[in-house]
Amino acid sequence: MFIDFETFKARADKLQALMAEAARAAGRDPAEVRLLPVTKTHPAAAADYVARYGLPAVGENRVQEAVAKRAEVAAPLHWELIGHLQSNKAALAAQHFDRIQSVDREKLLHPLDRAAGELGRPLSVLLQVNAGHDPAKFGAEPADAPRLLDAALAKANLRVEGFMTIAPLGTTPAETAEHARRTFANLRAIRDDLAARTGVPLRELSMGMSGDFALAIAAGSTLVRVGTALFGARE
Ligand SMILES: *Cc1c(COP(=O)(O)O)cnc(C)c1O
Secondary structure: OOOOHHHHHHHHHHHHHHHHHHHHHOOOOHHHOEEEEEOOOOOHHHHHHHHHHOOOEEEEOOHHHHHHHHHHOOOOOEEEEOOOOOHHHHHHHHHHOOEEEEEOOHHHHHHHHHHHHHHOOOEEEEEEEOOOOOOOOOOEOHHHHHHHHHHHHOOOOEEEEEEEOOOOOOOOHHHHHHHHHHHHHHHHHHHHHHHHHHOOOOOEEEOOOOOOHHHHHHOOOOEEEEOHHHHOOOO
8 A cells, every 4th residue: 555645745855854964964955955756656645645745757768657646646746757768769758758857869859859849838957977986877978978068958949957866786785875975975066077178057957856856965966866765666
């Protein structure tokens, strides 16, 4: 059985307190760091809870699952794609998501731009970078990020708002934390460099999940994507 709203609310309150603590410890304003609940694999009720709690958006990692879920949710939420996007689903994703965080290769840019043009509204995107060099993770290689960014900025209907990354797991908790620190610092440096080079703010740094959000906030995250700590383990 899925959790009830009170359970969700208690977890979200606690998580946001921990996020604020991590921000203050890093000398940052807690208001700079927002929470994106990740509702993947969970029922539509999860998204309803998020809206009722007063958060503006949810994250999903599969296009079809999100399309089906969104049809069941009446609340005016934003839906963000955080999972790998196949080129042949780009147009569908542009239609159903308010922002796509997983733009990781140039091949996606044309179909997303064209679909946004046909819909008559700009599409917000983040560029996903494999900042931890994880062979098991998607994301552009850091060396390819400048070219991907330039190509994305050249698309009339795409709004490039920043970057997203996922830190690789280690074999021990200490190693996992070390990977997370290195990955998040690397993405932050890539962003700072590219923002300076292009003059585009690229403000959003989507990094941090249930296990590493505090390390991500210390490194400059503006958006943590949290599933397990809010909704419990996925099947
Ligand atoms: C599932 C997922 C999350 C949430 O992970 P948790 O560990 O459950 O918090 C965050 N980001 C991405 C890209 C995901 O696929």
